[in-house]
Amino acid sequence: MSNLLEVTDLSVTYDTSAGPVTAVDHVDLTLQPGEFLGIVGESGCGKSTLLFAIAQLLTAPAGIAGGEVVFRGKNMVAMNARELAPIRWREMSVVMQSAMNALNPVKRLRDQFADTMRAHGVRDKAEIRARSEDVLDLVGIDRAHLASFPHQLSGGMRQRAMIAMALLFTPELVIMDEPTSALDVVAQRSLMLQIKELQDRLGFAVLFVTHDMSLVSHFSDRLMVMYAGQEVEFGPTRQVFDTPAHPYSRGLLDAFPSIKGERRPLEGIPGAPPSLSALPPGCRFEPRCPLAFADCATTEPALYDIAGVGSRCLLADPARIGTETRRAGDHD
Numbered sequence: 001m002s003n004l005l006e007v008t009d010l011s012v013t014y015d016t017s018a019g020p021v022t023a024v025d026h027v028d029l030t031l032q033p034g035e036f037l038g039i040v041g042e043s044g045c046g047k048s049t050l051l052f053a054i055a056q057l058l059t060a061p062a063g064i065a066g067g068e069v070v071f072r073g074k075n076m077v078a079m080n081a082r083e084l085a086p087i088r089w090r091e092m093s094v095v096m097q098s099a100m101n102a103l104n105p106v107k108r109l110r111d112q113f114a115d116t117m118r119a120h121g122v123r124d125k126a127e128i129r130a131r132s133e134d135v136l137d138l139v140g141i142d143r144a145h146l147a148s149f150p151h152q153l154s155g156g157m158r159q160r161a162m163i164a165m166a167l168l169f170t171p172e173l174v175i176m177d178e179p180t181s182a183l184d185v186v187a188q189r190s191l192m193l194q195i196k197e198l199q200d201r202l203g204f205a206v207l208f209v210t211h212d213m214s215l216v217s218h219f220s221d222r223l224m225v226m227y228a229g230q231e232v233e234f235g236p237t238r239q240v241f242d243t244p245a246h247p248y249s250r251g252l253l254d255a256f257p258s259i260k261g262e263r264r265p266l267e268g269i270p271g272a273p274p275s276l277s278a279l280p281p282g283c284r285f286e287p288r289c290p291l292a293f294a295d296c297a298t299t300e301p302a303l304y305d306i307a308g309v310g311s312r313c314l315l316a317d318p319a320r321i322g323t324e325t326r327r328a329g330d331h332d
């Protein structure tokens with residue numbers, strides 16, 4: 001099957017007073033039609049910047065420093081605003097972290113939906129009304145709420161309203177940036193189930209960013225783990241969960257409770273990610289890595305293929321497997 005989205009060698013920099021900071025560093029990914037791809041990592045690792053770069057929504061001081069975002073066969077990086085306009089909402093839509101920031105607080109839902117449809121060429125009032133009702137039905141919000149202002153809805157309903165808006169044109173790709181993060185655990189779970197159910201019914205692909213790996217464990221087909229601007233592991237979700245190839249993925253898994261799994265103490269990952277303006281010379285995870293050995297401090301790992309999973313860890317380097325020694329002083 002041909003890919004719906006192909007991101008190749010994508011880099012994004014922020015211009016800061018101390019010079020450019022690379023927040024997304026040579027990232028590659030592919031997405032097939034109807035696929036659910038989870039992107040996980042700690043705060044500040046570049047997840048949102050990557051999504052914004054894919055959607056061509058970056059604004060200064062951020063800019064694409066290199067690479068391609070090919071969506072339905074066309075490189076969006078090379079497009080101008082006029083060329084991007086028909087793709088947005090109709091073929092690719094974005095659901096932001098907080099509906100309270102994304103929805104206009106002084107407009108009723110029906111007016112916000114109508115504005116979006118008019119901006120994309122739909123003029124017929126009856127069509128706008130019918131489609132607005134349809135998408136509210138889809139996300140399980142009573143049609144009467146078309147007359148509501150965002151503050152009259154609960155947090156979960158607001159996020160659902162955002163998703164309804166993203167589905168106005170039944171796009172092929174919905175990009176979601178932590179859409180459940182403002183909700184309590186029960187509302188999070190029910191929204192995730194609804195997103196999955198909508199995806200199954202309508203067939204769109206999803207790029208879903210979260211810092212909570214357990215949230216996507218039952219929903220995503222593949223998982224990309226990011227650390228300090230780079231992808232450090234990429235593979236089928238089950239495989240990454242069952243046998244994480246990168247020590248950082250292992251640490252992330254230990255940091256969140258499993259919904260169904262056995263009870264065990266949560267360990268977290270000691271330390272903090274490096275500053276993107278002062279990266280260590282070798283592996284970016286080396287200062288926090290329980291498995292680091294001498295070369296990790298000096299050699300930058302590539303993304304090695306290990307049984308169908310990409311892992312940016314020297315332990316996965318085929319040339320080294322079995323030869324590495326653990327850091328002096330490390331004993332079990």
Ligand SMILES: Nc1ncnc2c1ncn2[C@@H]1O[C@H](COP(=O)(O)OP(=O)(O)OP(=O)(O)O)[C@@H](O)[C@H]1O
Pocket residue numbers: 014015016021023041042043044045046047048049050061211276
């Ligand atoms: N306006 C900015 N100016 C300079 N650097 C920025 C700016 N916004 C983000 N960055 C840099 O980009 C990095 C990635 O930020 P980004 O928001 O993409 O991370 P994230 O993984 O989505 O985090 P979160 O989960 O907290 O949203 C940050 O660590 C920071 O160094």
